[in-house]
Amino acid sequence: MTLLLNSINNKHGGYLTRRLHIPHEVWSQGGAKLMNLQEKGKCVAVLSSALEEVTAGSGEFFRGAGRVSAEKWARVLEDWNAVCEGVVGNMGKKLGVGVKKIGGVTSWSGKVTRTLDRMTNGKNFDSPTTYVLGLAKLFQQAQLFDEHIKALSSSQHPTPYSTLPPELRLQLEARFRRTSEFFASVVLTFVMRDLGLLLDKYARKGEKWLVE
Structure with a gap:
């Protein structure tokens, strides 16, 4: 997601692989x-709205290291x-994605629906520009998970995770693993599908310019 974010924000675009460069345009x-x-x-x-609460919780955890803050x-x-699961339960079919449902989807579906109604009331999300700007914000926010995974796996420097009981560390690892699976199976699935269409459109425009 960091590479995708760079291709969106950098005026020169960015590389997704050593050979695949995505122009900003x-x-x-x-x-x-x-x-x-x-x-x-x-x-x-x-997702971006939910990550605002995650960001706040992340800051509190790093500032107040200990079992209580970790719990x-x-x-x-x-x-x-649970919000991620609720999104899949409510919107997975229209997004063209699907992941195995884990406990909690049913109870959270109603909350996600209410959140959707509250956030999207009167708003138009049909704009490609709004979509891309939203993706950039989401990818930026999601980078906090990288910080936590690095801190969790660090063995050279002490982190708030270093002194946690093994069972609590495993619990947190499971949360991060579910997050990674969600982004890979849901968000990146439809984003990469859209990027493929955008690249095809961009290439066709280039061919047209060359012919003319």
């Missing part, structure tokens, strides 16, 4: 028709995981 070109843009925009908005952080992550 790919994300801002007009005329590309992306499927179910309204639902994708809503999905990104809900509170675990609950924040559990709520986040």
Whole structure:
């Protein structure tokens, strides 16, 4: 996601692999028709909103190292995981994605639906520009998970995770693993599908310019 974020924010674009360069203009070109843009925009908005609470919880955890703060952080992550599951339960079909449902989807589906209604009331998510800007914000926010995973796996420097009991560390690791699976199976699935369409559109424009 960091590489995708760089390709969006950097005016020169960025590389996804050693050979695949994504020009910045790919994300801002007009005329590309992306499927179910309204639902994708809503999905990104809900996740971004939920990550604001995760960001706040992350800061509290790092400032107040100890079992009590770690248990509170675990609950924040559990709520986040439940929102992700609720998004899949409510929107997975329209997003063209699906992951195995874990306990909690049913109870959280109603909350996610209410959150969607509250956040999206009167808002238009059909704009590709709004969608791309939303993705950039979401990818930026999601980088906090990298910070925690590095801290959790660090063996050279002490971190708030270093002194936690093994069972609590395993619990937190499971939360992060579920988060990674969600981004890989849901968000990146439809984003990479859209990027493929945008690249195809961009390449066709280039061919047209060469012919002319």
